[in-house]
Amino acid sequence: MPLDSRKVAHVAANREKIRLGRSETVVLVSVAGGVTSYQAVAGAAWYDTGAVPAGISNRVGEITRVSYDAVVELPGGTAFPGGLVMIARTGTPTAGAVQVAERFQVLDKRRAGLGVVGSGGGANAGNRWMLRLRRMR
Secondary structure, three states: OOOOOOHHHHHHHHHHHHHHHHEEEEEEEEEEEEEEEEEEEEEEEEEOOOOOOOOOOOOOOOOOOOOOOEEEEOOOOOOOOOOOOEEOOOOOOOHHHHHOOOOOEEEEEEEOOOOOOOOOHHHHOEEEEEEEEEEEO
16 A cells, blocks of 8 residues: 655654664775775765674684674765765764774665655656775784
């Protein structure tokens, strides 16, 4: 059953309430033509996979069975630079800040969420980006 505009607005408003206080700024690092660029993106929701849940004191012997270390959700209007190499978990788009921050390699990116009109295809593929990341050691 397709969602009408009122229902889409309701779901989007609830998602914003959920994200309130959980978003952060990250830096997209790209290399194109030998030039390194840094672009800060606000409103990123970060999810570490394999994190120890509350109340669990020891995970010795347990294996995390996913091929990525984190998932980051970025706003739908994010413009990705060509030659995207990594995402740094810092709000300062400079080389020095990126070097000392946690850095993650982008494994893949895809659109997700509600399309604003129609069946959700084409330009209406979703209202946010989901990126799977691997920690760079």
